[in-house]
Amino acid sequence: MPRRRPTNPKVKAHIVLRNGKRAAPRKSGIALAREIGMSEQAGEYLRGRMAAAVLTLKPLEKAYFPDGVGGLREEVLNFKGPLHDAMVKAFEHFSLDPEDPASWRTLVEYFAYIFFWEPPRRRSGKPTEWTEERERELFAAVSTLPGLSDSHAAMKLANDKKSKFYARGQSASDGVSGLRRRIGKVKKKFGAPVGTK
Incomplete structure (x- = not known):
């Protein structure tokens, strides 16, 4: 007869948690004592003995x-x-x-x-990381790359380890696509640098 594989601990936990909701609540020693008319001290004693x-x-x-x-x-x-x-x-x-x-x-x-x-819920909304100063730095960095489109400038800045905007391996919003969108916003805000597309 083939041997049964042991149940996965996650499956066991799920079964216990599911069945735990249906379990009838157990009566404490004090509740049992009240039910049969014992004094509260006797209930405490019974509870201690049960424990x-x-x-x-x-x-x-x-x-x-x-x-x-x-x-x-x-x-x-x-x-x-x-x-x-x-x-x-x-x-x-x-x-x-x-x-x-x-x-x-x-x-x-x-x-x-x-x-x-469950960990405490974080406040909604991501903390602002693009300050006015950081946007000006990005504008200055893009100004040093004349003739490049926003996408190419973002790719160059995000993949250059010496750049303040290096973002390889981070989330998409911080990576090339996020930086490209931010460059567009910065150009609108501060005016497009001369020689950029």
Whole structure:
């Protein structure tokens, strides 16, 4: 029988995130305590006991099941959940201690950052980089290239490493096409230099 390829981590993440939206919210220890009429201190105690039982990677040693006569019976087990090894790897990867509740919070913060964090949105609009002074420099540079069209002048300035307008490997708006458009605007603004097309 052919071996199945392991699922891609991105696919796993997508499945977990998709199914996570449908998961029913779990009740906290305090909510459970209120539901059965316990005091708030008892709820806090229950919450602490639940946290101590849940925030560990130690396998369950015992569990309580209904005995059929209205009581509970204790059963000894040595059960590791299906994700136990993966969780151990996650704690080891981030050098965290699974017995420390702060490490659990840190691990959740890492996963929240990986899956849900979005950088703050930048203000709309690109910051102005063509100042009056820079436009005058471009006008002066184009004036030193008599007889060249705007396209040829832009190509010469954008590809010359010694030029202040060298833009090879940058975005198109900063490259030859952007510089050609800027030369046209500068000529209109300051008047076409003598001998240019």
